[in-house]
Amino acid sequence: xxxxxxxxxxxxxxxxxxxxxxxxxxxxxxxxxxxxxxxxxxxxxxxxxxxxxxxxxxxxxxxxxxxxxxxxxxxxxxxxxxxxxxxxxxxxxxxxxxxxxxxxxxxxxxxxxxxxxxxxxxxxxxxxxxxxxxxxxxxxxxxxxxxxxxxxxxxxxxxxxxxxxxxxxxxxxxxxxxxxxxxxxxxxxxxxxxxxxxxxxxxxxxxxxxxxxxxxxxxxxxxxxxxxxxxxxxxxxxxxxxxxxxxxxxxxxxxxxxxxxxxxxxxxxxxxxxxxxxxxxxxxxxxxxxxxxxxxxxxxxxxxxxxxxxxxxxxxxxxxxxxxxxxxxxxxxxxxxxxxxxxxxxxxxxxxxxxxxxxxxxxxxxxxxxxxxxxxxxxxxxxxxxxxxxxxxxxxxxxxxxxxxxxxxxxxxxxxxxxxxxxxxxxxxxxxxxxxxxxxxxxxxxxxxxxxxxxxxxxxxxxxxxxxxxxxxxxxxxxxxxxxxxxxxxxxxxxxxxxxxxxxxxxxxxxxxxxxxxxxxxxxxxxxxxxxxxxxxxxxxxxxxxxxxxxxxxxxxxxxxxxxx
Numbered sequence: 001x002x003x004x005x006x007x008x009x010x011x012x013x014x015x016x017x018x019x020x021x022x023x024x025x026x027x028x029x030x031x032x033x034x035x036x037x038x039x040x041x042x043x044x045x046x047x048x049x050x051x052x053x054x055x056x057x058x059x060x061x062x063x064x065x066x067x068x069x070x071x072x073x074x075x076x077x078x079x080x081x082x083x084x085x086x087x088x089x090x091x092x093x094x095x096x097x098x099x100x101x102x103x104x105x106x107x108x109x110x111x112x113x114x115x116x117x118x119x120x121x122x123x124x125x126x127x128x129x130x131x132x133x134x135x136x137x138x139x140x141x142x143x144x145x146x147x148x149x150x151x152x153x154x155x156x157x158x159x160x161x162x163x164x165x166x167x168x169x170x171x172x173x174x175x176x177x178x179x180x181x182x183x184x185x186x187x188x189x190x191x192x193x194x195x196x197x198x199x200x201x202x203x204x205x206x207x208x209x210x211x212x213x214x215x216x217x218x219x220x221x222x223x224x225x226x227x228x229x230x231x232x233x234x235x236x237x238x239x240x241x242x243x244x245x246x247x248x249x250x251x252x253x254x255x256x257x258x259x260x261x262x263x264x265x266x267x268x269x270x271x272x273x274x275x276x277x278x279x280x281x282x283x284x285x286x287x288x289x290x291x292x293x294x295x296x297x298x299x300x301x302x303x304x305x306x307x308x309x310x311x312x313x314x315x316x317x318x319x320x321x322x323x324x325x326x327x328x329x330x331x332x333x334x335x336x337x338x339x340x341x342x343x344x345x346x347x348x349x350x351x352x353x354x355x356x357x358x359x360x361x362x363x364x365x366x367x368x369x370x371x372x373x374x375x376x377x378x379x380x381x382x383x384x385x386x387x388x389x390x391x392x393x394x395x396x397x398x399x400x401x402x403x404x405x406x407x408x409x410x411x412x413x414x415x416x417x418x419x420x421x422x423x424x425x426x427x428x429x430x431x432x433x434x435x436x437x438x439x440x441x442x443x444x445x446x447x448x449x450x451x452x453x454x455x456x457x458x459x460x461x462x463x464x465x466x467x468x469x470x471x472x473x474x475x476x477x478x479x480x481x482x483x484x485x486x487x488x489x490x491x492x493x494x495x496x497x498x499x500x501x502x503x504x505x506x507x508x509x510x511x512x513x514x515x516x517x518x519x520x521x522x523x524x525x526x527x528x529x530x531x532x533x534x535x536x537x538x539x540x541x542x543x544x545x546x547x548x549x550x551x552x553x554x555x556x557x558x559x560x561x562x563x564x565x
Contacts, residue, residue: 005218005219005222006190006194006218006219006221006222007214007215007218007219007222010186010189010190010193010218011053012050012053012057013074014057014071014072014074015028015029015054015057015061015070015071016071018050018053018054018057019050019178019182019183019185019186019214020049020050020176020177020178020179020182020214021049021050021054021175021176021178024054024173024175025054027173028054028058028061028070028173029069029070029071030070032061032062032067032069032070033069033070037058037062037151038151038170038171039146039150039151039152040143040146040151040152040153040154040169040170040171041055041058041151041152041153041154041170041171041172041173042128042154042155042156042159042162042166042167042170042171042172042173043055043153043154043155043156043173043175044155044156044157044159044172044173044174044175045157045174045175045176045177046157046175046177046212046213047157047213047215047216048178048210048212048213048214048215048216048217049175049176049177049178049212049213049214050175050214051126051155051175052124052126052155054175055124055153055155056082056083056124057072058122058153059082059090059120059122059124059151059153060072060074060078060079060082060083062119062120062122062151063078063079063082063087063089063090063118063119063120063122064076064078064079065077065078065079078117078118078119081117082118087117087118088116088117089115089116089117089118089120089121089122090118090121090122090124091107091110091121091122091123091124092124092126093107093123093124093125093126094126094127095125095126095127095128095129095130095131096126096127096130099130099131099132099135100132100134100135101132101134101135101138103135104131104135104138104139105138107123107139107142108138108139108142111123111142111146111147111150112147114147114149115149119149120149120150120151121147121149121150121151122150122151122152122153123150123151123152123153124153124155125152125153125154125155126155127155127156127157128154128155128156128162128166129156129157129158129159129161129162133163136162136163136165136166139166140165140166140169143166143169143170144169152170154166154170159172177211177212177213178210178212178213178214179212179303179306180204180207180208180210180212180306180307181207181303181306183206183207183210183212183214183217184203184204184206184207186214186217186218187203187206187207187217187218187221188203190218190221191203191221191225191232194225196225196232197230197231197232198231198232199231199232199233199234200308201234202224202232202233202234202236202237203232204307204308204311205234205237205238205241205243206220206221206224206237207306208306208307209237209241209243220237220240220241223240224236224237224240224241227239227240242275242276242277242280243280243284244271244276244280244281244284244285245271245274246311246314248267248270248271249284249285249288250288250314250318251263251267252264252267252268252285252288252355253285253288253289253292253318253321254318254321255267255359256330256355256358256359257321257322259359259360260359261355261356261359261360264355264356264358264359265352265355265356268281268348268351268352268355269352272348278341278347278348278350278351279338279341279342279347281351282334282337282338282341282347282351283338285334286331286334286335286338289327289330289331289334290331291305291307291315292315292318292319292322292327293319293324293327293328293331294315295312295315295316295318295319296316296319296320296322296324296327297324301315301316330358333354333357333358334354334358336354337350337351337354337355340354452485452489452490452491452525452527453485454522454523454525455483455485455491455519455523455525455527456483456484456485458519458522458523459483461522462515462518462519462521462522463475463478463479465518465521465522466478466514466515466518469514469518471514471518473505474505474506474511474514474515476502477502477503477505477506477511478493478506478515480495480496480499480502481493481494481495481499481502481503481506481531482494486530489525489527489528490527490528490529490530491519491527491528491529491530492530492531492532493506493529493530493531493532494531494532494533494534495531495532495533495534496533496534497533497534500533503531503533506531507531512529515529516529
């Protein structure tokens, strides 16, 4: 007898053999037992979950000459002919290659004739969503009122592409993805029936790689059994699938936890030297940290992770090296590394740079003063003002007044304003906001959310919000200013004179409204926003301070890695 693939050899022969679809099996068996089968069914679900197998079992059950309750006997002439594919009254159609109206017209013409050898004429249309719009329309009337001896079973992986007019005429059953535990049990049964020796860890790896598809699991098992002559081992599975060894992944995560960039890059090099694709390595590293996150959050993570207790314990122990915030930050950074790998001709280099950057930056805790996180690397020293007094106003200057912002309380502030006494020319003419009394709503917001200092405290989050909202130009301009709370419900944005273009763009009313909305998201406040300048001498402007580690990393890697606190 000609060799058959494992998924064909071990295709379920009864409803009881179906794995992971208990609810659907129960409903169909009740219909068969009570003689209340529908004339049209729609089976939906991902690949390898049993849609076509269930359709064939249902066709066999409704035509069986000696049914065992709801189960087909599989020994009568009807069952054997359907199983062998020789029954002329059970028609399987691949809608992917029979999409036209003419193919549906042929069905309409044939269905007028009663079955020749069986009780019912069954049409199984696989991948029905591939039919054309005209073919769907041609099928409508026949599908709604077929002859009493006819039955339609439609199967699809993309039910949302099936017209609502078709959906409303069918009984719909959704096939769920099969759990890794159930796939593993079935794989063990197949190995035992095939007299193949195996390791538990190897079966678990195959079940995990199957990703909810029984057919994929059996196909992977068959390939791995061909590779391993004597015994199916975990190492053989990893060699066949190209997966990354857990040892390398745990070494990588441990190096990241210890901020040891050298060990992390070495672990990446070892995995890639073993033949692992850099993109695949990044994917497995992301999944590794996802497992750490689940292990840190869930009390009994075995079901979610679909692993045995021993392997789950390793993830639980490793997760204790990180805080939840660190794991989430690392996952976000790895996501951006993966995106950058797909856009560069050297994905290995991107992975190495990304892992090294994560070791240096990705596991750090949030800074105590988030407002300082986005200060530019170029920050000249400016002496504190001796007195912050504005020149007296002339009567004709009622509209154009000189504004000099108040000094900051913190010592060694790189953005303190120039001294009016030592540099009288420092202040540039600017419109001062008119005195306004707070409205009742504004005062209520202030009382509820606190004072204006909250804006300074949440400045980093506000800029990140603007980045997520794709306001990149405004965010770049705001990084060159110093926010300062002035009076009640007034926010001053202080720019250096050489950043006049950034000042003018930020000062536009549309940009102010966008910034107000971002501030409201984090503080519940909508302050009045005003932009102003401060100057420094030429000698001071030449003093360049070294950037902080975070700023240096973002300047170096910012084109392809966006770190988030």
